[in-house]
Amino acid sequence: MDSGNTAVGVGRLIARLLLEWILLAIIGALIYVLYINIVFYLIPTNWKSVLLAYDSVVRSVIIVTIGAILVWDTGRRISDYISKYDRVRGTVLKFVLDTVLIVAILIALAVTFEKFGLSVAAFSGTAVGIIIGLAAQQTLSNVIAGIVIIMTGRYKPGDRITIVNWRYGIVRTMYPHEGLPNGFTGVIRNITLMFTEVISDSGWVYTIPNYVMLDALIIHRDVAPFKRIRARIDVPSSIDPWVFEERIKEALRDGRIKSVRVKVGETWQSINLYQAIIEVLADGKADGEELKDLVLREAVKIRNELGKQ
Numbered sequence: 001m002d003s004g005n006t007a008v009g010v011g012r013l014i015a016r017l018l019l020e021w022i023l024l025a026i027i028g029a030l031i032y033v034l035y036i037n038i039v040f041y042l043i044p045t046n047w048k049s050v051l052l053a054y055d056s057v058v059r060s061v062i063i064v065t066i067g068a069i070l071v072w073d074t075g076r077r078i079s080d081y082i083s084k085y086d087r088v089r090g091t092v093l094k095f096v097l098d099t100v101l102i103v104a105i106l107i108a109l110a111v112t113f114e115k116f117g118l119s120v121a122a123f124s125g126t127a128v129g130i131i132i133g134l135a136a137q138q139t140l141s142n143v144i145a146g147i148v149i150i151m152t153g154r155y156k157p158g159d160r161i162t163i164v165n166w167r168y169g170i171v172r173t174m175y176p177h178e179g180l181p182n183g184f185t186g187v188i189r190n191i192t193l194m195f196t197e198v199i200s201d202s203g204w205v206y207t208i209p210n211y212v213m214l215d216a217l218i219i220h221r222d223v224a225p226f227k228r229i230r231a232r233i234d235v236p237s238s239i240d241p242w243v244f245e246e247r248i249k250e251a252l253r254d255g256r257i258k259s260v261r262v263k264v265g266e267t268w269q270s271i272n273l274y275q276a277i278i279e280v281l282a283d284g285k286a287d288g289e290e291l292k293d294l295v296l297r298e299a300v301k302i303r304n305e306l307g308k309q
Contacts (some may be wrong), residue, residue, distance in 0.1 A: 145210035
């Protein structure tokens with residue numbers, strides 16, 4: 001990473017944030033001045049005393065709103081900048097800033113309530129009631145699950161995984177018998193407070209609740225030390241299985257492939273056929289679908305050549 005370009009990028013980010021802070025502060029001041037002018041010049045006299053009594057509430061609302069916008073926008077810009085170099089830290093920072101924003105708003109509202117004679121205890125009880133209500137709707141469950149996922153590093157943006165969960169059923173393939181796990185495979189695109197976004201191998205974008213992801217079996221596709229691939233093909237009984245095995249081993253001399261073994265199984269389709277079960281042990285970073293395609297192509301080619309002899 002070029003330190004000069006990094007310094008320029010950080011400088012631009014700080015300048016942009018300072019400009020936004022100044023503009024929002026001016027907007028907040030203008031809104032308050034507009035409110036005061038409306039109260040003094042446009043509102044009937046008998047209403048002025050009532051509205052002025054709530055002057056501190058108006059100021060608190062303006063400050064809380066401007067502050068929330070500032071924290072949210074600042075956090076978004078900083079996390080986006082950090083995510084260019086480290087997506088995990090950028091996501092964690094966004095979680096922290098979102099949490100700080102929620103806590104700050106609750107504290108500001110508590111202080112406002114206290115000024116008007118409502119105890120903080122009463123406000124806290126209300127807040128707890130709201131939280132319990134959110135938990136009943138699984139909202140809080142998603143948030144807590146998202147924090148756990150980030151803090152434990154169960155997966156991170158960029159990981160290619162398979163998600164296996166009883167809530168989302170998939171019709172399994174009948175052939176081959178060693179079909180893929182009953183789950184969804186894709187690359188993690190983003191982790192938010194509520195959801196995890198996954199780009200499937202088919203190009204679809206899945207938005208999955210975090211509590212489902214925390215409960216699911218996660219198969220990490222990129223970190224396995226090896227990958228086992230199995231392919232089946234029907235072979236005429238006239239072809240010696242030992243010869244077929246030697247030919248397939250010779251054809252599959254590839255840097256990604258560690259070993260090749262052929263087993264013979266019976267088939268119910270014909271007494272003149274047997275089933276060759278080709279087991280390939282490959283490097284963990286190899287593309288399983290690509291290798292399986294290669295194995296089957298070579299197997300068909302060798303079967304045809306041996307069948308003509």
